[in-house]
Amino acid sequence: MEFYQRYIAAGQVSVPNLLLEHYHELGMDAEELVFWLQLFSCQERGQFPDLAQVAQNMGVSQTRIFQLLAQADEKNNLRLVTQKDAQGKQTDSYDFSPLFDKLAKLYEQKAQSQSDKKIADKISNLYQTFEQEFGRPLSPLEFERIAGWLNEDQYDPELIRLALKEAVTHQARNLSYIDRILLNWESKNLRNKEEVANEQARRKLQIRQKAADKPQTGQNASLPPVTLHNPFKED
Incomplete structure (x- = not known):
């Protein structure tokens, strides 16, 4: 006790x-x-x-x-x-705050280091994905152009990957086509994967609505009313 x-x-x-x-x-x-x-x-x-x-x-x-x-x-x-x-x-x-300040700074540096490593891994995987989709190693000019998207244009690696996927879907495996996709998204202020997905869903919805509102033609066009009167029968 x-x-x-x-x-x-x-x-x-x-x-x-x-x-x-x-x-x-x-x-x-x-x-x-x-x-x-x-x-x-x-x-x-x-x-x-x-x-x-x-x-x-x-x-x-x-x-x-x-x-x-x-x-x-x-x-x-x-x-x-x-x-x-x-x-x-x-x-x-x-x-005792100086030591706590040093500890906080160390934590921030470690967090930044981990963040930088994740970004570096994303970029490395991005280059590998391009080579897999193109079926060949990238040329120095292609490396430089992709680096320009990342460093100068500040495009997110996931956004570039999504543009590559869009280009492959349209059988256009070249950087010029991908660049046009990125510029189009930028003009619409689409800066990440989620915003692009939302825009694509919105466009699909618009297409469906237009198709539903469009007048039907051909076999689906409205037929004239069918009369029940038999013209061969005498009144």
């Missing part, structure tokens, strides 16, 4: 999993991380860290603790903030 009460009274510190997973990528070793967590834990409990107690908790000398504090400041993992209250009394605290 006494242990449970002490456990509750000691409180807990919430540590981001991203920090535990990527602290080494932020330039910290395990000892530096534990030291940072010791200081962070004290301040979370509303206490200014006692470096002598931190040294005892970590089982190292106070000299080593001062070295770790200097390293944390040098690596911008924390900073000491001094403030004055209304009576002019100074209070010190540690600001």
Whole structure:
């Protein structure tokens, strides 16, 4: 019971999993991380860290603790903030936001890297799809033209793939035809696969409606009414 009460009274510190997973990528070793967590834990409990107690908790000398504090400041993992209250009394605290800022930046870089890899894979697959549909390797000029669609015109790779599919459907396996398809879509402000699909569905609906409204001719034309009077029967 006494242990449970002490456990509750000691409180807990919430540590981001991203920090535990990527602290080494932020330039910290395990000892530096534990030291940072010791200081962070004290301040979370509303206490200014006692470096002598931190040294005892970590089982190292106070000299080593001062070295770790200097390293944390040098690596911008924390900073000491001094403030004055209304009576002019100074209070010190540690600001731990620099490390969280570095962690956020690392996360953004990783997300961007993953996004860039996905785009690179899409582009690589796009070139392979062209060669499969054309049944031959692409020429340097063809590579350059497709690259122009991607880099200069900023067409989405999926949009280019869809234009290729449209061209193949019409037995037109050449880049000039595909370019006209892309320009036509651009003139209608169709910039992705979903918008093209919606436009195509709208056009099909219009065609069906026109066909339904068109007057019937030939065998389906309206026939004159058939009389029941027999002209060969005398009245």
